[in-house]
Amino acid sequence: MTTTDIPAAGVRAARRPAPGDKRPRRRREGAAWVFLSPWVLGAAVLTLLPMAVSLYLSFTDYDMFNPPHWVGLRNYVQMFTEDPRYWRSVGATLGYVVIAVPLQLALALLIALALKSMKRGKAFYRSAFYAPSLLGASMSVALVWRAVFNDGGTVDNLLSAVGIHTGGWVNRPGWALLAVALLTVWQFGAPMVIFLAGLQQIPAELYEAAAVDGASRWRQFVSVTLPMLSPVLFFNLVLQTIQAFQVFTPAFAVSAGKGGPADSTLFYTLYLYDRGFVASHMGYASAMAWTLLLVIGAVTAVLFRTSRTWVFYADEGDR
């Protein structure tokens, strides 16, 4: 808000104490702090302090048993120049983000469009499609996924029945990544619900006007739905991209914690976990975590920058 905004000025005016009337204000602020204190304490002790310690640890060699000792930038140098497996994990993660996010968003949008035009049973289908989002993050579903795509599993058998012999997906480099990506795509419920809400915000007059002008359904989708939906699309894109970078459970379960075969599902977080909790290199794992934080920050910033060219806010015309 700028200083000329009326609401901001109004708030400031209300806050300004009358001369000689300091005590009530202080008491009000004190009460606010009392009510805020659980959150403030929680944020400080459970988020800020651990983050600070993690940042410190990323410059140390720490095996969880002996006290950490300072190694400067060695963890970072090792990560970028001496660790081929680190780069394989970066590659696997990028591959996953590029496959899973667009597929998931496309599917979510498609189903949302279908649901929107549905006359009856909308609530049922909305819940049915949303359910995987609630279940999918769980270990058990990921394990079922492994069984389904394994050698001799459901998918293998079905494909064999039509004459395509795959011999399982999760034990082949390339295919395993796709199996994990499909698990994420299957959990399209959350973005779908948001798309549905966005679709219902689009004024019906726009479609009526377009229909009067003779626009086809496709034309309406491209010229009305997409631009009107772009803020929601952007929101989902940012959210799902950030989540995709941090994906852990599906890869952990599908590859039995190994990121295999041949490191094809060794996602960044999986390798981070491996370094920290299996190899006891907490310093290295912390350095990886901070690098991931910076990369996600950078990717999000890039997305925001590109959004200027394609995201359209309805109220822009009013300004």
Next chain:
Amino acid sequence: MPANRTTMSCVSATVLALCAVLTGCGGPSDTGGSGKTVLRYTWWGNPDRAARTEQAVALFEERHPGIEVQTSFAGYEAYKQKLATQAAGGDAPDVMQLDYRQIDQYASGGVLLDLGTRRQTLRTGEIDTGLLATGVVDGKQYAIPQGRGTETVAYDAGQWKAAAVDLPRAGWTWDDWAAAMRALAKRTGKPGSVDPGQSEDCFEAWLRGQGKSLYTEDGGLGFTVGDLTRWWTFTDGLRREGAVSPAEETTQLDGSVENTPLARGRAIADFNWDAPTSALTAIVGEALTLAPLPSGADGTPGQYFKPSMFVGIAATTEHPEESAELIDFLINDKEAAKILGASRSIPVNESIRKEVVPGLKDFDRTIADYQASVEGTLEPPPQAPPAGDNALQTTFARDYDQVSFERMTPREAAENYIIEAEAELRP
């Protein structure tokens, strides 16, 4: 989806750090409501081992009315991670089961109590000195072996005989083994064995057969890029011929017996430690037979008797004496030994072993006979692997994936492994 993985990782990493720093993170109170001394005893294992351990612990409590033992167990991987977290937080259980690969790290990290200080209570006189020495780090006895195991080639004798291939015999070499695998593959149409290229244990046996070792005495690598290249070239060649399991099968090995090619009916033989092979009898049946591992070309055996698991006491325990009593009871008491049987492999106490072994039944009997058959022919075990080996075991299998999926040559992968191992073993 998990809400925020980065924050999660940061939080977990740092909470652990905080726990290490703030000694306030103590465990639960040490005395129960009854005024008894409460010991925490944890181990990994299966329900059968759990039932027997509970029974033995109940007997211990009966004999020591002032002590209450709280037990807990989990699968190996989960146990390993939980114990590491507890130990880092200064909250290790009073008595804990340990693996060969954990001892060095835990002992040098100050997690374990020097058991030499409890010699009065915890008697070790009846344990083979060579075996006992495997629990020594920097000259101090930090852990006591609880059982001993050795590697084996487990095979389906029925299928092997049907293929009319000579059965494994004592003193067979790696070349004999390879020839047998080729013959089996040719006559049965399926691989003879799981591909041993992914197994650090098999590589170690192969190295030792040539008089070399995985690690030097000061914890460095005991082999060269050339050695590893030759091993991987050997196994990769057999894979290409179809004599051992294909990459898609090999990569699925996850430590469970059920997922091995032998159990899945896709191979005739398999490598493993002897005790876990008992789970194979349910799948393969009576025909399951154990043979020693192949030797070096000159007959030098590569396999060795390895302490299958250890038990140790936390350095932070408030009840070192009672903890030592519990371990002494588990290892040296005859009644306890009868209850525990071979649930932690063949007992280490010599006189107890003599008493328990004749009473063993079924596959426990097979394991005991197998151990007796190689007794006295093997070289002494190497000292406990250095701390970094815990992670290197997995790295070894992953690097071989690159070879068996033909993404790297054996030499490239071996060079990769050496770089990773040297970084891991850096003090």
